[in-house]
Amino acid sequence: MSWLENLVPKVDTQEKKTGVPEGVWTKCPKCETTLYQRELERQMNVCLKCNHHMRIAARKRLKLLFDPGSFSDLPPSIEPEDIIKFKDTKKYSERIAAAQKKTGETNALIAMRGTIHELDVVVAAFEFGFMGGSMGAAVGERFVQAVNCCLKNKIPLICFSASGGARMQEALISLMQMAKTSAALARLAGENLPYISVLTDPTTGGVAASLSMLGDIIIAEPGALIGFAGQRVIEQTVRQTLPEGFQSSEFLLEHGGIDMIVSRKDLRDTLGRLIAKLTHQAAITVAA
Amino acid sequence: MNLNFLDFEQPIAELDAQIKELQQVGLEEKRDLSKDIAKLDKKRQKLIQTIFADLTPWQVVRVARHPQRPHTVDYLSSLFTEFDELHGDRMFGDDGAIMGGLARFNGEPVMVIGQEKGRTTKEKVHHNFGLPRPEGYRKALRLMRLAEHFAIPIITFIDTQGAYPGIDAEERGQSEAIARNIFVMSTLKTPIICIVIGEGGSGGALALGVGDRVIMMQYTIYSVISPEGCATILWRSAERAPEAAENLKLTAQDAKRFKLIDEVLAEPAGGAHRDFAAASEGVREVIARNLAELQAEKIDILLKKRYERMMRFGLDSHANSQGK
Numbered sequence: 001m002s003w004l005e006n007l008v009p010k011v012d013t014q015e016k017k018t019g020v021p022e023g024v025w026t027k028c029p030k031c032e033t034t035l036y037q038r039e040l041e042r043q044m045n046v047c048l049k050c051n052h053h054m055r056i057a058a059r060k061r062l063k064l065l066f067d068p069g070s071f072s073d074l075p076p077s078i079e080p081e082d083i084i085k086f087k088d089t090k091k092y093s094e095r096i097a098a099a100q101k102k103t104g105e106t107n108a109l110i111a112m113r114g115t116i117h118e119l120d121v122v123v124a125a126f127e128f129g130f131m132g133g134s135m136g137a138a139v140g141e142r143f144v145q146a147v148n149c150c151l152k153n154k155i156p157l158i159c160f161s162a163s164g165g166a167r168m169q170e171a172l173i174s175l176m177q178m179a180k181t182s183a184a185l186a187r188l189a190g191e192n193l194p195y196i197s198v199l200t201d202p203t204t205g206g207v208a209a210s211l212s213m214l215g216d217i218i219i220a221e222p223g224a225l226i227g228f229a230g231q232r233v234i235e236q237t238v239r240q241t242l243p244e245g246f247q248s249s250e251f252l253l254e255h256g257g258i259d260m261i262v263s264r265k266d267l268r269d270t271l272g273r274l275i276a277k278l279t280h281q282a283a284i285t286v287a288a
Numbered sequence: 289m290n291l292n293f294l295d296f297e298q299p300i301a302e303l304d305a306q307i308k309e310l311q312q313v314g315l316e317e318k319r320d321l322s323k324d325i326a327k328l329d330k331k332r333q334k335l336i337q338t339i340f341a342d343l344t345p346w347q348v349v350r351v352a353r354h355p356q357r358p359h360t361v362d363y364l365s366s367l368f369t370e371f372d373e374l375h376g377d378r379m380f381g382d383d384g385a386i387m388g389g390l391a392r393f394n395g396e397p398v399m400v401i402g403q404e405k406g407r408t409t410k411e412k413v414h415h416n417f418g419l420p421r422p423e424g425y426r427k428a429l430r431l432m433r434l435a436e437h438f439a440i441p442i443i444t445f446i447d448t449q450g451a452y453p454g455i456d457a458e459e460r461g462q463s464e465a466i467a468r469n470i471f472v473m474s475t476l477k478t479p480i481i482c483i484v485i486g487e488g489g490s491g492g493a494l495a496l497g498v499g500d501r502v503i504m505m506q507y508t509i510y511s512v513i514s515p516e517g518c519a520t521i522l523w524r525s526a527e528r529a530p531e532a533a534e535n536l537k538l539t540a541q542d543a544k545r546f547k548l549i550d551e552v553l554a555e556p557a558g559g560a561h562r563d564f565a566a567a568s569e570g571v572r573e574v575i576a577r578n579l580a581e582l583q584a585e586k587i588d589i590l591l592k593k594r595y596e597r598m599m600r601f602g603l604d605s606h607a608n609s610q611g612k
Contacts, residue, residue: 087531136602168521173601173602
């Protein structure tokens with residue numbers, strides 16, 4: 001391959017020459033435009049060129065959503081644990097430790113209370129970087145804690161999903177978190193407290209088939225993968241090529257599965273407007 | 289090799305054949321071979337007990353999927369009278385993978401709903417191999433609300449590999465259909481008894497599986513993912529499903545140990561398919577007993593208990609949640 005190396009300039013040597021440190025540039029996975037990292041962060045991880053909504057850390061997302069200085073985490077809850085002694089290529093306890101180190105979170109779901117346009121809310125968000133945002137006992141418990149905080153304070157709940165589904169390493173315990181979280185949401189509904197579910201890339205499996213699809217209003221970010229079954233499994237079952245854009249936000253909107261698609265930069269205002277109306281509060285003021 | 293017997297059941301098949309032969313010979317030659325037959329039968333019983341005493345989780349999976357294993361339709365005809373099947377979700381269609389309707393149990397009205405896999409090829413196609421589409425779950429939901437409206441208890445039979453993974457199912461909102469059932473069942477104001485009679489495959493099973501009593505028959509499974517699917521993810525090979533089955537703690541005993549179900553219902557020696565009459569009687573007893581208990585309870589107490597039970601899922605085994 002030496003002839004190719006001669007033709008293609010080496011990226012790292014160029015970086016050394018110009019003295020630009022690593023991590024300053026990010027390539028959009030969709031349109032492959034090279035983006036200046038700091039500008040990308042200003043755009044909330046949305047490509048300036050093609051509007052592709054890249055994944056964003058849960059904590060960063062919530063920081064951008066709440067009114068500045070208004071929010072804090074709910075009290076600590078249980079952490080994931082290798083209850084069933086799951087045999088894997090790597091120990092589950094090691095996977096947990098690695099995920100905690102990588103994300104700086106104790107769990108794949110974070111939950112905070114704060115205000116959005118001065119409206120008091122609890123917001124939960126899945127951290128996809130934590131074992132694919134998968135739901136085990138600790139995620140279920142954290143979600144119920146968020147619901148309980150809403151019940152106690154009579155305030156709405158918002159949840160950002162980003163999850164591959166139930167966590168295999170906790171087996172049936174994970175599956176039952178679908179029941180646990182859905183039952184808690186039924187209580188919230190029983191008290192007429194709004195629940196807005198925001199689906200982000202990806203929302204699939206057991207999380208899609210429980211708390212994600214139970215929103216009084218369901219919003220999706222553009223271009224997110226949303227569905228129950230995995231695409232490979234579907235392809236193997238039906239033995240035909242999947243249609244273009246299958247299981248995308250746009251596909252769901254077209255089939256009546258969600259209420260709306262909202263760009264990340266507009267989510268804060270949209271959520272504020274919806275919640276103010278659902279809770280009979282005065283219209284929010286949005287800076288022009 | 290007898291195809292109605294699993295590989296580890298073959299010794300039973302051989303003895304069965306020998307017994308049948310002896311009976312034939314006795315008949316033809318007018319000889320009394322009852323002593324020999326009784327001896328073989330005793331041997332058979334012992335063999336069944338030995339084989340089934342120590343099944344591996346993978347063997348349990350295979351018994352749960354046994355081609356001869358009793359299905360929802362079998363219990364419908366053995367346990368209930370006056371089954372009036374009700375069809376359709378009133379929105380899109382009627383899904384053969386889930387059957388439901390009004391029936392009588394010990395003379396009292398009940399709503400019975402269950403997944404049905406079908407046995408002949410024609411039936412299997414009609415029932416889509418027991419893989420429900422959203423309209424199936426929505427039909428079930430409609431029937432459950434109907435039951436609630438008229439204060440009729442609900443009995444569900446769970447037997448599915450999972451919800452149907454198809455393009456049309458996704459288009460019509462498979463996730464929402466499953467989620468909605470779980471959500472509504474958690475607060476439905478009528479007693480609900482759920483019985484896993486074969487395979488409890490993931491969310492597709494749970495969508496009929498929220499209730500006041502969740503019971504698993506002895507040789508059934510309940511799992512977050514199929515052993516084949518798990519093996520493919522972990523080792524990129526579905527052939528390692530037996531190992532994955534060990535991993536997934538999917539047997540009735542495991543589910544009971546982790547306090548995710550209420551009761552394990554013992555099956556006749558060799559499994560429900562060896563003696564359907566006895567298996568059916570076991571199911572009858574478990575429904576009768578639990579139904580009596582649930583109907584003696586006030587509905588708000590019942591709902592409170594249903595809720596609290598679900599809130600504890602996964603917590604009891606957690607070291608750092610003791611006393612919570």
